[in-house]
Amino acid sequence: xxxxxxxxxxxxxxxxxMIVLIILVMLFAIAGPRLLGTQxxxxxxxxxxxxxxxxxxxxxxxxxxxxxxxxxDGLGALIKPPADEAKARKWDGPYLDDEIVPADSxxxxxxxxxxxxxxxRDFPNISSPGIxxxxxxxxxxxxxxDIEEGDGDDASEVMSEADVLDTTSDE
Numbered sequence: 001x002x003x004x005x006x007x008x009x010x011x012x013x014x015x016x017x018m019i020v021l022i023i024l025v026m027l028f029a030i031a032g033p034r035l036l037g038t039q040x041x042x043x044x045x046x047x048x049x050x051x052x053x054x055x056x057x058x059x060x061x062x063x064x065x066x067x068x069x070x071x072x073d074g075l076g077a078l079i080k081p082p083a084d085e086a087k088a089r090k091w092d093g094p095y096l097d098d099e100i101v102p103a104d105s106x107x108x109x110x111x112x113x114x115x116x117x118x119x120x121r122d123f124p125n126i127s128s129p130g131i132x133x134x135x136x137x138x139x140x141x142x143x144x145x146d147i148e149e150g151d152g153d154d155a156s157e158v159m160s161e162a163d164v165l166d167t168t169s170d171e
Contacts, residue, residue, distance in 0.1 A: 040131070043105035047128045047141045050102055054078070054110070054126050055143060057095035064092045068114045068124050075101045075112045075126075104128035104141070111135060119144025 012020075057078045062068050065087065069077035078095040081088045096102075103109055106128075114124035121144070130139030 043131070044141060046105045050104065051110070051126050051128070051141065051143050053096070055123075058124055061093070061095050064090050066090075069112075071113050071115075075110060104130075106131050106133065108133050116144065118142075 054075060058068055061078055069075070073082070078093060079099065079101065081091040081093060101110070108129055111127045111129070112124060113126075116123065116125040118125050123143075125142065125144050127135065127140055127142035127144075129135045130137065130141055132139055
């Protein structure tokens, strides 16, 4: 009688497991930073988009109410009618689809200010403190633009490509 020399192999050897782990670590080392950078960019773009939504809603609010909400009323005025009965008759909201004012991409409340103290237009200041959660830092996302005083010869400032694409950054 002949014995079959076929044996079934079950599982992986330790060497094979180590090779697989090394390959996975190398793939993550290559792709990880790109994925993390992409998430940061997505969070910033999402926050900018939310500020854009607020701006659109504030414009509709201003058409009905003839002014923007005060700093004290804040963005909540886009959701709840004013307590003053005369003002409440003009209010045609809610101006946002949410039942609460959305937070930024990092879960922090937006900062609202009207009349504005920053920027050059008569429009409410809306900002997110960014990933660090602290206002007035480099990673803030906002809707105003400060035009630096130039030499006075040219009324329009020369902007870099990044300035044209990033209309909500604080310079």
